[in-house]
Amino acid sequence: MGFKRFLLLRLFRMFITLSAVLLITIALLGATMDDILKRNVMLGVIEQVSQNAKLNSSFKNQQQQQNYVKDQINARIHAQGLDEPWYSPKSLGLKLFKTMTLDLGNALFLTSDSGSGKVSNIILEKLPNTVLLFTTSTIIVIIIGLYLGSFSASRIGSLLDKFTSASAIFSISVPTFFIGMLMIVLFAFTLHLFPSRSIPLTNPSDPYYIFDLLYHMILPLFTLVLVGFGAWAYTVRYYVINIFNEDFIAAKRAQGISESRITFSHALKNAAPPTFLSVALALSASITGSLLVEIVFNWPGMGLLAFRAISVMDIPVIIGLTYVTTLIFVITMLIVDLMSQYFDPRVKVG
Numbered sequence: 001m002g003f004k005r006f007l008l009l010r011l012f013r014m015f016i017t018l019s020a021v022l023l024i025t026i027a028l029l030g031a032t033m034d035d036i037l038k039r040n041v042m043l044g045v046i047e048q049v050s051q052n053a054k055l056n057s058s059f060k061n062q063q064q065q066q067n068y069v070k071d072q073i074n075a076r077i078h079a080q081g082l083d084e085p086w087y088s089p090k091s092l093g094l095k096l097f098k099t100m101t102l103d104l105g106n107a108l109f110l111t112s113d114s115g116s117g118k119v120s121n122i123i124l125e126k127l128p129n130t131v132l133l134f135t136t137s138t139i140i141v142i143i144i145g146l147y148l149g150s151f152s153a154s155r156i157g158s159l160l161d162k163f164t165s166a167s168a169i170f171s172i173s174v175p176t177f178f179i180g181m182l183m184i185v186l187f188a189f190t191l192h193l194f195p196s197r198s199i200p201l202t203n204p205s206d207p208y209y210i211f212d213l214l215y216h217m218i219l220p221l222f223t224l225v226l227v228g229f230g231a232w233a234y235t236v237r238y239y240v241i242n243i244f245n246e247d248f249i250a251a252k253r254a255q256g257i258s259e260s261r262i263t264f265s266h267a268l269k270n271a272a273p274p275t276f277l278s279v280a281l282a283l284s285a286s287i288t289g290s291l292l293v294e295i296v297f298n299w300p301g302m303g304l305l306a307f308r309a310i311s312v313m314d315i316p317v318i319i320g321l322t323y324v325t326t327l328i329f330v331i332t333m334l335i336v337d338l339m340s341q342y343f344d345p346r347v348k349v350g
Contacts, residue, residue, distance in 0.1 A: 010337055014330045021326045022099050025319055026092065033095065034086050036315055038077060040105030045072045099323050104316040110309060113204065119320045122305065127324065130301035133217060134290045137224035144229040146268070149236025153244065154263045164237055167230025180223045180296035187219055194219045198297040220297040224290060239271035246270075291325075 026033060049055060049069055059065040077083050081090035098104060102120035111117050112125045152164040188196035198220055200212040243249060244267055252262050294303030302321060309317040 007338075010334050014334060017330050018100065018323070018326055019096060022096055022319075022323060023092070025322050026086070026095055026099075029315065029319075031086050032315065033319070034082050034091070036108065037080065037095075037105065038082050040316070041076045041080070041082070042073050043106060045069055045076065099319060102320055102323070104320055107309075107317045108314045109312045110305075110314050110317055119316045122317060123302070123320050123324055126300060126302050126305045129213075129299065130290065130294065130303065133220060133224070133294070133299060133301060136217075137221050137228065137290070140221075140225050141228040141232050144225070145232030145236055148229070148233040150240055150263050150268050152233065152237045153240035153267070154259055156241070161237075164230070164233050168234035169230070171227055171230035171232075174227065176223065176227045177292045177296050179227050180220065180293050183219055183223050184297070196297075198294075198299040200300075217299070220293045220299050223293055223297075236268075236271070240267045243267040243271045 046069060049065070049072070056065065059068065074083075080094050081088060084091050086092075102123065104119040106117040107119050107122055110122055112122045114121070114125070116122065148160075148164055148167075152158075152161040155161055184196045187193045195216060198216040200209060200216050202209045202212045206212075240263070249262060249267060253259075291301070291303030291306060293299065294301045295307045298304060302324065305317065306321050308314075309321065
């Protein structure tokens with residue numbers, strides 16, 4: 001199978017996965033989502049008519065204006081299939097299309113920092129902060145895990161090896177949000193080194209906003225790294241130890257090659273494909289932990305937005321967040337597939 005066909009197949013699977021998640025979400029909401037969309041249609045028509053001075057001047061009286069608004073609302077409801085049952089093909093198809101394009105109209109209660117009520121603006125405003133926190137922590141975790149796991153594999157039974165094993169148990173067994181609360185107690189309330197709330201105090205238009213944002217990001221970032229690096233390091237250790245048992249490693253040692261070069265130039269390189277695949281899957285799933293950390297530290301990202309949306313039952317925002325989170329996950333899976341082909345040429349496309 002050629003690479004283009006492989007890529008198209010993966011993209012098709014992404015679409016199927018996204019559609020399935022959204023269909024389940026829509027089915028759980030049932031007619032409630034229709035009521036919300038009808039409300040958004042009504043508000044959209046009223047806003048459009050009220051802002052059109054030329055159109056308003058053409059009405060002879062208020063009753064004619066009201067009839068026009070009513071007709072426009074009914075026409076748009078019919079065009080979007082909202083006058084049919086929520087499970088009708090037309091209604092489901094239009095909901096899927098609107099959700100995938102983040103065209104969910106206005107939120108019921110929440111607004112963006114700039115005052116916009118559109119769901120797309122609210123989510124896209126918070127998305128970069130989540131990506132910044134999660135991506136930065138992932139890069140740091142990978143770097144620490146690679147070096148710590150490789151050194152542990154070359155020094156089995158040492159204190160460093162025991163520390164790696166203990167860190168893995170810590171990473172798996174201790175909830176991320178619990179460590180976050182301990183970090184707040186220690187570094188915010190006891191040592192007073194960092195703020196307990198990670199929401200920057202400066203305005204986003206301020207030139208120093210980015211520095212304020214990075215300063216407030218230190219504590220949640222440290223929490224994610226502290227919880228995440230152990231499992232990653234232990235996974236690297238496991239695969240590198242397996243490579244050490246191969247015959248070609250014994251041949252390299254017989255040639256007098258240094259142990260550090262064998263570890264990083266040969267063992268780690270050959271352990272890369274299975275290591276990358278297993279850890280990439282774990283890291284993509286750990287985005288949930290990142291969202292929980294956002295809630296604990298009040299980091300202005302998608303996790304905190306989801307918490308607020310659920311608190312006030314702002315369904316359009318909840319649906320949009322469900323879609324965006326699923327989209328991030330399936331894109332990560334696509335990257336994993338592509339990188340697996342790059343790291344391991346023995347794996348055939350398809």
